[in-house]
Amino acid sequence: MTPTRLTTRALHVAAAATLLCASLSARAGEVEVLHYWTSGGEAKAASALKATLQGKGHSWKDFAVAGGGGDSAMTVLKSRVVSGNAPAAAQIKGPSIQEWGNEGVLANLDDVAKANNWDALLPKVVSDVMKHKGHYVAVPVNVHRVNWLWANPEVLKKANAKMPTNWDEFFVTAEALKKAGVIPVAHGGQNWQDFTTFESVALGVGGADFYRKALVQLDAGSLKGATMQKVLTTFRKVKGYTDKNAPGRDWNLATAMVIRGEAGMQLMGDWAKGEFIAAGKAPGKDFLCAAAPGTANAFTFNIDSFAMFKIKNTANLQAQKDMAAAIMSPEFQETFNLNKGSIPARLNMDMAKFDDCAKLSSKDFVATAKSNTLVPSIAHGMAVSSAAEGAIKDVVSQFWNTDSMTPEQAMDRLVAAAKTK
Known part of the structure; x- marks a missing residue:
């Protein structure tokens, strides 16, 4: 080959390489992600998503706002959206997705959902949360089961007590632990912890249909009926087995009490x-894990999800769609949830790498999706508007902390709280 031909060929190769790089950079976009995963396991989980996107040639702009409940993140998000500078994705969950959808600022993900068969991969009660007026606008990253009971097997053994499966058995076990000189129930007296306990009692005493009517549909008859009276009486009885130092205690410190025996x-x-x-x-x-008493055939879920906002840049739009597809991929769902301690939102996942508690959770998630006993957690922002949730939560904690308040008085207040807009 002559030097002239070599030079000509080299120029062609260089030109092709330049065109390839240009086309790749044209396709590569940036996705700005607002989230509040800043603790150890959560940060690891977020980095798994970042790596997946970078593998597709996109860049990730991290917009992490500290604060476990996400309140600070929502304040920042509102100011960004109002100023016309929304991030591509934001960690939003439950009814809040509908509130943002009503503002007309969320992106339509139907093309990504259809291409990846999301309707078949998610239980309807979950996909409905991710849709606004029938269109996908958000994508779930995980499922947390709320209705769990944790126990120390050594402590149970010493008290000659067993893991309870219903509330009658729970109080027998609690009494045995008390006689053995152990605090029966580790609890943190914060309103969300009171509410978490309350919803498990409501589910265990009343069942999924009652729970749905009372705490999702906010039906006044259910909030003020005989079943709710029994729920409140049982709930108050649980308090009698907590310790006097419970008020203000963080949930993880309560868990540490069980760990230490x-x-x-x-x-x-x-x-x-x-x-x-x-x-x-x-x-x-x-340690032992089991469904909260009386709730083995039901499941209260708390789901983290990303809502996608309308953006204009074409490359960034593709990065946003790739992020949505990546979140629902089996690889990401496995990696993320192994780090987070939750379970995948997809129904057809291989759970081989997960621990026994997660395997039980996944089995029950699939089963309750089929039996219509998979219900959203009111205590964790999945069931009702934030205003109604806050008002009901306040009533529940007032009842927990006020021995003089009767179940009848609490029920009247629950009905009033449910009307909060």
């Missing part, structure tokens, strides 16, 4: 499992 049981969502694992404890051996 100072307390026998705790009613808390599956994020508690992360505390046991971090302490080097093994499920089934060092």
